[in-house]
Amino acid sequence: VVIYAAGSGDVSDLTAPSSxxxxxxxxxxxxxxxxxxxxxDSVVSEMARNGGVAWMRTTEKIGGYDLxxxxxxxxxxxxxxxxxxDRKVIERLLRISSCKVTAxxxxxxxxxxxxxxxxxxxxxxxxxxxxxxxxxxxDYCMPGMTGxxxxxxxxxxxxxxxxxxxxxxxxNVIARIDRCLEEGAEDFIVKxxxxxxxxxxxxxxxxxxxxxxxxxxxxxxxxxxxxxxQREGDDDLSSSPPSTLSSSTSSSxxxxxxxxxxxxxxxxxxxxxxxxxxxxxx
Amino acid sequence: xxxxxxxxQIAAMRQSFFDEEVLDxxxxxxxxxxxxxxxNFVEEVFTMYFRDSTAFLETIEQAMxxxxxxxxxxxxxxxxxxxxxxxxxxxxxxKEVNKTRQVLGKGxxxxxxxxxxxxxxxxxxxxxxxxxxxxx
Numbered sequence: 546v547v548i549y550a551a552g553s554g555d556v557s558d559l560t561a562p563s564s565x566x567x568x569x570x571x572x573x574x575x576x577x578x579x580x581x582x583x584x585x586d587s588v589v590s591e592m593a594r595n596g597g598v599a600w601m602r603t604t605e606k607i608g609g610y611d612l613x614x615x616x617x618x619x620x621x622x623x624x625x626x627x628x629x630x631d632r633k634v635i636e637r638l639l640r641i642s643s644c645k646v647t648a649x650x651x652x653x654x655x656x657x658x659x660x661x662x663x664x665x666x667x668x669x670x671x672x673x674x675x676x677x678x679x680x681x682x683x684d685y686c687m688p689g690m691t692g693x694x695x696x697x698x699x700x701x702x703x704x705x706x707x708x709x710x711x712x713x714x715x716x717n718v719i720a721r722i723d724r725c726l727e728e729g730a731e732d733f734i735v736k737x738x739x740x741x742x743x744x745x746x747x748x749x750x751x752x753x754x755x756x757x758x759x760x761x762x763x764x765x766x767x768x769x770x771x772x773x774x775q776r777e778g779d780d781d782l783s784s785s786p787p788s789t790l791s792s793s794t795s796s797s798x799x800x801x802x803x804x805x806x807x808x809x810x811x812x813x814x815x816x817x818x819x820x821x822x823x824x825x826x827x
Numbered sequence: 828x829x830x831x832x833x834x835x836q837i838a839a840m841r842q843s844f845f846d847e848e849v850l851d852x853x854x855x856x857x858x859x860x861x862x863x864x865x866x867n868f869v870e871e872v873f874t875m876y877f878r879d880s881t882a883f884l885e886t887i888e889q890a891m892x893x894x895x896x897x898x899x900x901x902x903x904x905x906x907x908x909x910x911x912x913x914x915x916x917x918x919x920x921x922k923e924v925n926k927t928r929q930v931l932g933k934g935x936x937x938x939x940x941x942x943x944x945x946x947x948x949x950x951x952x953x954x955x956x957x958x959x960x961x962x963x
Contacts, residue, residue, distance in 0.1 A: 628910050629875045630876045633872055633875055641860060715910050737856075737914045740859070
């Protein structure tokens with residue numbers, strides 16, 4: 546994530562980060578090389594210390610970057626399941642779908658990996674413990690922290706709320722599905738998970754990533770970001786959500802509908818996500 | 828000729844598992860995930876399954892001997908066993924798990940004990956069938 550600060554304020558005034566006018570957020574690969582860090586580096590670290598988003602550094606040369614890094618980069622999935630067997634299977638499914646996988650056995654460990662565990666103080670500006678996570682796929686029923694609780698913690702975090710979270714469950718309970726979708730889950734899969742489920746989710750995630758980066762790339766080029774002074778009124782940006790990855794929770798794509806349908810369950814509604822949109826919650 | 832015989836043996840064993848409904852289509856799906864880069868995937872999954880499930884069953888059997896019986900603990904472990912059995916396609920084992928859980932859910936502890944005996948029988952039989960299959 547890269548933040549470009551606009552405005553006439555003195556950016557060395559680190560005690561009042563709120564006075565910096567944030568105009569855009571762009572996505573960069575986590576291991577890009579940086580052309581210039583001086584101006585924002587201290588701002589960035591200060592904002593991170595204040596509990597803001599986990600900023601990466603920025604650069605003046607954004608126009609020259611190839612922002613569509615997800616074309617060459619694999620999707621990195623954090624898989625969470627307390628069952629050893631299920632972890633092995635989901636890992637295999639994800640690898641076959643050309644993903645990088647990190648599999649952990651609990652919600653707690655997932656949060657630790659992300660750097661969100663409250664009990665482990667992360668001093669670095671970069672809150673990531675490892676690779677940037679593009680997708681979280683988690684079991685619902687787990688001892689300790691359930692997948693639902695993990696979902697909530699991720700969505701409550703400003704750093705990670707844009708990461709899509711998919712819930713897996715062996716139980717096809719409509720109320721559970723609704724609750725997860727309302728909390729911002731991207732999708733809900735009934736176990737046992739099939740390869741087609743995984744492929745569909747990865748395709749969707751990859752498209753979102755690529756589209757997000759293309760949108761930002763187009764905007765960046767349009768505005769000529771390397772010249773911060775030339776700020777035409779970018780009203781479209783100020784009204785759009787700060788992260789380009791946002792697949793807004795209130796508009797689940799129809800392609801995710803099938804996933805929640807158990808093939809053999811007679812009592813299942815065919816389209817729980819559609820149902821969520823149509824009805825008020827009971 | 829020996830390897831042809833072995834292949835036939837493996838194929839016959841495998842078919843019998845499906846015919847007897849010991850395994851369901853989830854097993855085939857796992858087989859499809861095997862590849863040159865991971866030729867023993869199914870066997871590895873089953874090794875994990877047997878390791879976990881043996882431990883689960885033993886814990887359940889122990890729990891059923893304690894007084895008072897911790898039904899919640901037993902149910903939680905049955906839930907885990909259900910999940911992993913479903914994931915590997917252990918059809919008959921899964922059925923016994925579900926039956927036992929239902930009985931437990933009604934508070935019928937004697938019935939649950941009987942159910943667990945049946946589950947143990949089914950599980951042991953399953954393990955006895957699958958382990959040689961992977962060794963062939």
